[in-house]
Amino acid sequence: MKKIMTFAVCAMLAMTASAQKFGNINMGEVFETMPERAVVQKEMEELQAKYETELSKMGDEYQKKVNDYLAEQEKLEKSIADARAQEIEQLQQRIQNFREMAAKDLQTQQQNKVQPIIEKINKAIQTVGEKEGFTYIFDLSQGNILYASPSQCIDVLPLVKKELGLQ
Incomplete structure (x- = not known):
């Protein structure tokens, strides 16, 4: 009787283990095909080109001011030369600030434009996971779990906290 009970428990565990369905996907590949x-x-390329054009204009203006300053420096009064040198430094700072602002804006725009695509892909993965009965779907490109069946997964956070002696 004990052997039958052990066999039944082992059979149930084997069936439970075989009932789990794992899937994988390469998110990067899906993203590239969208x-x-x-x-x-x-x-993004158009926006970057606009920023590069503006930076080029600013760079040309800077170079012209530097060349003019160097050509006339000997003839200028000290106060005028100092004022032009300060103007060149301010223009250089403006160019640097613009470059940083452009980089931040490009990054923000990229994130804002890409996020809806990623959300669309994630929603499709969730739908496939639910419809097809997957327990987990893994992203091969980053090693993340994209879908975990709420009914078949157990949150082990409380157990780990207990093991670590945390509240």
Whole structure:
């Protein structure tokens, strides 16, 4: 009787283990095939080109002021030369500030435009996970779990906290 009970428990465990369904996906590959990605990439390239054009104009202005200053420096009164040198330094600082602002804006725009695409992909993964009965779906490109069945997963946080002696 004891052997039958042990066999039954082992059989149930084996069935439970075999009932779990794991999937994997390469999020990066899915992202690259999304038509929205090409639109975002084009928009970002256009925005970057605008910033580069403006930086180029600012750089040309800076170079002209430096060349003019160097050519006339010997003939200028000290106060005028100092004022022009200060103007050149301010322009250089403005260019640096613009470059930093442009980089931040490009990064923000990229995140804002990419986020809806990622959310769309995640929603599709959640739907597939639920419809197809997956326990877990892993992202091979980053090693993340993209989907975990709420009914088949156990949150082990309380157990780990207890093991570590945390409240």
